[in-house]
Structure formats: C-alpha cells, structure tokens
Amino acid sequence: MEYKPREQWVEVDVEAIVQNLREVRTLIKDGVRLIAVVKANAYGHGAAGTASILESQGVDFFAVTYLEEALKLRKRGIKSEIMILSPVIGEEEVRLAAAQGITLTLASFHDASLLDGVSKEYGLNLKVHLKIETGLGRFGLECRQALEICHNLSQNPLIKMDGIYTHMAKALSHQSCQRQFSLFQAAIEELQAHGYHFSWQHCASSAVLALYPHMQMNAVRIGTLLSGHYPVGVSGALNLMDPFKYKCRIISIKKVRKGSTLGYYGTYRLMRDAQIAVIPVGFINGLALEVGNPPSGWLDLIKILLKNILAFLGWNRFIRSVVINGKSYPLRGKVFMQMALVEVPQEDPLALEDEVEVPLRKTLAGELIPRYYRCRERYIKEEDLDPIRAEQIVGGRIYA
Secondary structure, three states, X not given: OOOOOOOEEEEEEHHHHHHHHHHHHOOOOOOOEEEEEXXXXXXXXXXXXXXXXXXXXXXXXXXXXXXXXXXXXXXXXOOOEEEEOOOOOOHHHHHHHHXXXXXXXXXXXXXXXXXHHHHHHHOOOEEEEEEEOOOOOOOOEOHHHHHHHXXXXXXXXOEXXXXXXXXXXXXXXXXXXXXXXXXXXXXXXXXXXXXOOOOEEEEEOHHHXXXXXXXXXXXXXXXXXXXXXXXXXXXXXXXXXOOEEEEEEOOEEEEEOOOOEEOHHHOEEOOOOEEEEEEOOOHHHOOOOOOOOOOOOHHHHHHHHHHHHHHHOOOHHHOOEEEEOOEEEEXXXXXXXXXXXXXXXXXXXXXXXOEEEEOOOHHHOOOOOOEEEEEOOEEEEHHXXXXXXXXXXXXXXXXX
C-alpha cells in the first residue's frame, strides 16, 4: 500500500518498541516474568499493534485495566495470557472473561461472591489474582479478608488462585515503598502459612523496577519503560527510544501581515509578516490539554505557575511548537476545537499537505486516530498487524 495517510495519524516506530523491550530485560532478574502493561491503548501507541510486536518478541503475559481492552486484544489475535487490573462487576463480564481465558482481579468480598456463584452456575474455570491493599487506597483486600476469601473459595475447584499483587502509592519514596512491600510480603507469608500459594507474586511497576531491584519478586508489571520513558522523577542508564509521533498535514496556508491578530479573541498579534499554516488538530485531539490533577505540593504549584507565566511572556522554551520539514515553528493564538495555527516565516518553504509533527500527550491520542507502524521504512496499519506479521517484519525474536 502507498503510505500517505490523510489529515492526522500516529506513527509508531516498531524498532523503538523492540529496543525498549531489550533494555527493560536487562533490569529483570533471571526467572522473573515480564507482564507487559498495555492499558489505555498501550499508552497511546495502539494496544493491539503494540501487543502484537511484543508477543512476536516472546512476551507472554499482558495486563490492561478493563475487560473491554482485554477482549479487543483477543479479537486481534493475541494468544498470550491477559490479566485485567480492575474488578469486574457483573455476571456477563465474568462469562466473557472465562470464554476468552482472561485472568481476573479479585479485590473484595463482592468479587469473591460473584466469581464463586457464576463459576458454579455455568461450570466456568476462572483464573484470578488477589489484589492486596497496602496503601494506594483504590481497591484491594486486607490480609485477614484475603485469608477468609481463600478459605471460602478453596471449596470451589473451578477457581484457580494463580497470583497475588499490590500497587505502590509513592514510588519515589523508598520508605513508603518499603513499608508497602513489607506489608505485602507479610500477607503472602500469612496466606502461605495457611496453605495458600500463588504462582505469581508482583508489586513492581516501571518506577519500582528501576529504583528497587529487590522488589521484583517473580513477576513485574511494566508499561511506561516499554513506551520509551522513565516515569516522572526517575532516571537511569537505559537507552530508551520514544516510538510515538503524532502527525498531520497542512490543510491551509495564508500570508498575514505584521500586526494582525490570530484566533479567537485575537490573543496573539504578529510581530512580523508571516505565513499561517492551519493544521487539523485541536484540543479535541488533546493538543494544549493538560491533566487536571491538583499540584502535589507547593513546589509543584510554583512550577506550574512559573511555566504558564513564562509561556504568557513568550519564552520560546515554554511555547508549544510543531515540526515542519525538520524545523520547529510556534503555535499561535488559542488552539481551536479541531484546528490550530502555526506561524512560519515568509521565506521558509511551505506547501499544502506538508507533514507536521505535533506535540501531543500520548494517552490523549484517541483510539479512532489511525496508527501506522514503521519498521525499516515499511509502514503497516494497526489492523493489518498481528504477532506473525510483526515477527516477519522485525526479523525474529530477541528472546524466547
């Protein structure tokens, strides 16, 4: 096929994903299983395409947040084990998960009752991981609750307690992580003392893997590192590559004189004659949007305020820009719902349909935006990529 997407698309570098997997493997101890987290559409890279690449390279366990995400992976041919990291809430979800061999999270007495009842009524074999609450405050079982549930479900041969896990709340705090890790270990020891054993024990995310090697246990859940970045506040020596580029094409060009205002409310006035390129990406696509969580403290608040003040004053480092023909150009005026304006000097070459690389938060890139996977100058649509095709284009596995 000719590679020339219209309007906007995401370009994903296959070799970067493989490189990141190779680098992550250097941190994982022998005998520790990698659970590749491909939640939120694989952090924007496309869950089915990313999982196909990783499975082609020997990854045999994936995790997502919701059942719908897991079912999409199965539909696209992912054969490896898939676990969902949130509880299911209804009978139909349990039946769908069982039919597709999807591992469930058990995090409450309600979950235990639901899984017990549905498995017995329909004769369904279920595989579950217990979620232990150690400090995140989202969902999970205290040790005594887990012990009671294990005792109750031990009478049901259809339910296999295959794993146990927890989730760290403050990965950057060694004291906090160690406290949670100790609580988790104590829960496992207590359950084992009563005869309940688990094939897989995991608490390490990307940040925990990078910071605390002793917390690997026998499985680790890795997402951010595979997507080409260290988690915020974490650094290291891995040679990671960002596979993600959000791209579009110029849909209009207009010459505008110095002193003209741009966009709604005329918030920007041109300082010189310029070409204004219109691109078909706006805040509905995630451009210029930020996550709305409150600041984590005074220092975080000051950083946010300072960043906005410097952007308002026109400091180039804090102005959003795009890349056209290898050069960076600033966005001007307010970002529209579905479009944005780019200022380009009069003398710079510019043409309709020129390719534009747009700075966009990966996880805000909608699933309906087409993903193209690039490997050695070959481009494949996500819907055409499966593990067999992925292994063919990569050229074999990096590990078995």
